[in-house]
Amino acid sequence: MTAIVLGIESSCDETGVGLVRITDGAPELLGQSLASSQDQHARFGGVVPEIASRAHLEAMTATVRAAFADAGVDPRDVDAVAVTCGPGLAGALLVGVAAAKAYAAAWGVPLFGVNHLAGHVAADTLEHGLLPKPTLALLVSGGHTQLLRVDDLAGAIIEVGTTVDDAAGEAYDKVARLLGLGYPGGPIIDRLAARGDPAAVRFPRGLTGPRDAPYDFSFSGLKTAVARHVETLERAGAPIPVADVCASFQEAVADVLTAKTVRAAADLGIGTVVIAGGVAANGRVRVLAEERCAAAGLTLRVPRPGLCTDNGAMIAAMGAHVVVAGRAPSGEFLTGNPGLPVSVVHVP
Amino acid sequence: MLVLALDTSTPTVTVGVVTVRRPYALLDTEQGAADTAGPVTVLVEHTVTDPFAHAERLMPLARAALTESGHRLAEVDAVVVGLGPGPFTGLRVGIATAAALGDGLNIGVHGVPSHDALARCIGPLTGDLLVITDARRREVYFSVYRSDGRRLVGPLVARPAAVPDLLAEHAMAPALLAGAGAPLLEGVLDLPVTTPVDPLSRGLVERAGVALVTGAIAGPLTPLYLRRPDATEPGARRSVLGR
Numbered sequence: 145m146t147a148i149v150l151g152i153e154s155s156c157d158e159t160g161v162g163l164v165r166i167t168d169g170a171p172e173l174l175g176q177s178l179a180s181s182q183d184q185h186a187r188f189g190g191v192v193p194e195i196a197s198r199a200h201l202e203a204m205t206a207t208v209r210a211a212f213a214d215a216g217v218d219p220r221d222v223d224a225v226a227v228t229c230g231p232g233l234a235g236a237l238l239v240g241v242a243a244a245k246a247y248a249a250a251w252g253v254p255l256f257g258v259n260h261l262a263g264h265v266a267a268d269t270l271e272h273g274l275l276p277k278p279t280l281a282l283l284v285s286g287g288h289t290q291l292l293r294v295d296d297l298a299g300a301i302i303e304v305g306t307t308v309d310d311a312a313g314e315a316y317d318k319v320a321r322l323l324g325l326g327y328p329g330g331p332i333i334d335r336l337a338a339r340g341d342p343a344a345v346r347f348p349r350g351l352t353g354p355r356d357a358p359y360d361f362s363f364s365g366l367k368t369a370v371a372r373h374v375e376t377l378e379r380a381g382a383p384i385p386v387a388d389v390c391a392s393f394q395e396a397v398a399d400v401l402t403a404k405t406v407r408a409a410a411d412l413g414i415g416t417v418v419i420a421g422g423v424a425a426n427g428r429v430r431v432l433a434e435e436r437c438a439a440a441g442l443t444l445r446v447p448r449p450g451l452c453t454d455n456g457a458m459i460a461a462m463g464a465h466v467v468v469a470g471r472a473p474s475g476e477f478l479t480g481n482p483g484l485p486v487s488v489v490h491v492p
Numbered sequence: 493m494l495v496l497a498l499d500t501s502t503p504t505v506t507v508g509v510v511t512v513r514r515p516y517a518l519l520d521t522e523q524g525a526a527d528t529a530g531p532v533t534v535l536v537e538h539t540v541t542d543p544f545a546h547a548e549r550l551m552p553l554a555r556a557a558l559t560e561s562g563h564r565l566a567e568v569d570a571v572v573v574g575l576g577p578g579p580f581t582g583l584r585v586g587i588a589t590a591a592a593l594g595d596g597l598n599i600g601v602h603g604v605p606s607h608d609a610l611a612r613c614i615g616p617l618t619g620d621l622l623v624i625t626d627a628r629r630r631e632v633y634f635s636v637y638r639s640d641g642r643r644l645v646g647p648l649v650a651r652p653a654a655v656p657d658l659l660a661e662h663a664m665a666p667a668l669l670a671g672a673g674a675p676l677l678e679g680v681l682d683l684p685v686t687t688p689v690d691p692l693s694r695g696l697v698e699r700a701g702v703a704l705v706t707g708a709i710a711g712p713l714t715p716l717y718l719r720r721p722d723a724t725e726p727g728a729r730r731s732v733l734g735r
């Protein structure tokens with residue numbers, strides 16, 4: 145069986161459209177297009193929902209056309225439309241859902257509302273093929289920090305752990321802001337950290353005590369510790385060793401993320417780890433994950449950076465897996481659900 | 493030609509299936525009041541009032557309206573959509589839907605100010621008309637129309653209490669009030685409230701008249717937000733050490 149699925153993503157600040165062909169269960173990326181409102185959020189230090197929603201509406205049809213052009217596919221070849229229906233920003237989600245419902249109706253094809261988090265995991269199948277069952281996925285970005293047990297991409301995903309406060313990417317943004325480094329924090333801190341000493345300051349590792357939830361994350365205390373450190377130096381009139389602070393902060397984040405992931409894989413008896421989300425592109429997270437997974441005998445899969453951040457291809461891939469699994473299309477009353485749990489991979 | 497008319501600028505979702513007789517019969521009525529014997533026929537109009545379910549309800553409503561009219565989506569020649577003003581999330585649902593339908597069906601999509609459409613549905617006017625809709629956050633959107641249907645002021649957004657002064661500033665003394673936000677002016681402006689005699693789809697399609705019948709390329713679908721996004725730039729860093 146072969147099918148072409150168009151995927152639409154609009155849960156945060158990226159308007160993404162992808163086209164995926166799935167043949168005998170194996171998905172292949174045909175083409176995609178992405179429009180971002182990231183620049184418009186920079187001076188606010190974080191994503192402003194209304195700005196993101198307005199940008200999605202402005203970009204949507206042009207992004208769909210660009211994806212078709214990139215893929216060299218005709219709209220008449222599309223067999224199904226998939227769309228992120230949650231989790232995400234309420235107003236932003238609805239632009240994608242409304243557009244997807246209309247495209248599906250116009251082309252007379254079924255519509256599948258899919259989970260954004262599951263989409264991040266599905267993105268890896270575009271690059272590395274089907275996932276072994278089960279797989280452990282670590283999703284890290286400005287919006288998510290989650291450990292997921294994936295038994296079936298199109299059917300069964302369980303949340304093993306999550307952040308109790310900030311997402312990892314959010315911590316990067318906040319630390320970058322307090323160091324006066326700009327937005328988004330992730331790539332900036334990653335670059336500066338490469339020139340600093342990761343052992344310069346021992347920042348706290350959240351939720352790593354013997355009685356703490358073993359697979360949950362907390363980054364709020366780390367952010368406050370960095371702020372204290374910086375402020376103490378400032379009060380003493382000492383210069384701020386920005387590169388060292390960045391490297392030490394990044395070390396704390398990467399240490400906790402990878403240690404908890406490897407531990408969860410061992411405890412759950414899972415042999416393959418996928419890391420996805422914007423922070424998966426982070427240099428130190430990647431290196432440390434490779435070291436620790438190798439030491440623990442785990443297979444590590446990280447999609448290329450363009451497939452890690454939010455995009456339409458991952459939603460098309462997710463839709464393709466759902467179609468192949470024979471799931472029912474979403475009903476005509478489909479809408480966005482900002483708090484969609486990851487266990488609901490596809491909304492019937 | 494067969495036209496699908498959509499509006500999501502108020503708590504009510506409106507979908508109309510409308511036929512327009514060619515050629516050029518609308519040219520005379522584009523700026524003027526509705527031509528009651530005119531070339532626009534509303535075959536079916538469906539509405540549902542639920543301020544938080546626009547995305548959920550719009551496409552099912554469109555499907556139902558088309559089915560009842562005996563037509564299929566593939567037969568639609570053009571889409572007309574209300575550009576607001578309206579609360580942002582709901583408004584965007586209508587515009588995103590219209591834009592995607594147009595793109596998906598390869599047909600034109602024409603955006604029209606929603607107040608203009610409503611003003612055309614009131615029937616013969618004896619004086620100026622004030623159209624009011626709910627802008628949420630204790631504000632209203634308003635526009636003023638001359639008895640021949642021409643817009644004189646607006647659309648603007650203001651607190652209800654500020655509307656009389658704004659009208660005075662523009663030397664406007666409307667004689668009638670219409671729109672879903674009319675109750676919000678109670679006690680502020682005592683005007684007789686009138687209700688539309690025509691379905692909103694008629695107003696939407698007539699307002700888009702010239703562009704529809706001439707096949708003019710539709711302009712950009714720019715929503716009438718009338719407000720900037722809520723966003724504040726981060727202030728100075730707060731101390732974590734205290735004093």
Ligand SMILES: [Zn+2]
Nearest residue numbers: 260285287454
């Ligand atoms: Zn994401």
